[in-house]
Amino acid sequence: SHDDQFCSTWGNYHFKTFDGDFFQLPFTCNYILASQCKGSYEDFDIQLQRQEIHGVITIKTVTMKLEGIVVELANTSIKVDDKLVTLPFSQAGISIERSASYVKIQAKLGLVIMWNQEDSLWVELDAKFKNQTCGLCGDFNGVQIYDEFIRAGDSVTPEDYGEVWKVNGPTENCEEISTATKTCADQVCENGFKDLCKNLLSGPAFLSCQNLIDTDSFIKACAKDLCHCKSNSTSCLCSTISEYSRQCAHTGGKPQQWKTTQLCARTCPFNMEYKECGSPCTDTCSNPHRSQMCEDHCIDGCFCPPGTVFDDITQSGCVAVHQCSCLHNGKPYKPGETYSRACHECTCTKGEWSCKDLNCPGICSILGGSHISTYDDKTYTFHGDCSYVLSKETNGTFTVLGDLVKCEKSDKSTCLSNGLVVIWNKKTTLMIKLSSTFKVSEQIYR
Structure with a gap:
């Protein structure tokens, strides 16, 4: 398990530090989530800011500096050194790609970030960074509470802890977000929802998760979400149960389907289907056997049905391999279509080109005394x-x-x-x- 190298934030301003502390910080400020602050050189600095629109809490921006390269994630764009990029992207030891419903950022320095493009983000660090980090994710010293929420023998509130890592711009203000009017004492209210949350988190879908992660802390987080819910629906518990499932999978568990049409329903584009635990290495027309080489833990998201792969050539959904398109010089070709060039003819077959030589003369030419075309069309x-x-x-x-x-x-x-x-x-x-x-x-x- 690498749960102790894993920090996450999700839903209703919840955080879990590298050392396993759970807390809430109901602000929309810009914070340092994790940085290397105790080494001779700062390899990374990750900042995060939330937003709340019509009661829906999402991650607004993630800004990270990785060995001098600045990566910015937002709802509609991804920038590297202030330039828009398309995915997949790879440069200077940093790769950015889509993995199921996530954007995955991986740096050779020893860092992986996963963002679900909504409310959840996690950071996983190499063990070499222990005792070298700062930020809301904590100091990565392997000891809970110290030195995040107990310093010099005194207790530190989450609000005071967050104040240390706030990095707003000089003209920027952030407000504390009200967690709704409390209709009962906190403890009494939360105790009233604990049984419901416990039943959900210890149900059949999560049998493989027991004893892998801190279930009690997730039960408390779930109860807080329900106690301060602004609606009467069960939607308020979706983010915490989803995070529980993610962290279970990350530590080696195999969570099963728990979402239904009535509880936290998810829809998928094209003909894809939702899975709670699917391979992050998507099989595509360009790489139909990628999942067979995958060593990463499973993740939740939208996946192709069994027996199909994603057509990444035409971006048209899931197809059987024999229906895969092909690409040549930026132009897509349907199965069975051909192109001829330089004395050979190629046919699109199962997403790959099958080529045969033609009986034709080779031609080499010189135009204008300096423009040369070889027999092979170079x-x-x-x-x-x-x-x-x-x-x-x-x-x-x-x-x-x-x-x-x-x-x-x-x-x-x-x-x-x-x-x-x-x-x-x-x-x-x-x-x-x-x-x-x-x-x-x-x-x-x-």
């Missing part, structure tokens, strides 16, 4: 000033020579001078002049 520009072997048969059957020189009126352009020389069987010489005459073994023809 084009390049070459400015020479010498006599060159343009083509030669390996056993010496023929050799084609050409003089490339600078053009008379230009220092930059290259011209084909004097024509071509073809030597057959090392004996017969054919010279083709630009004047449309040619000479065979010193005999001139027109």
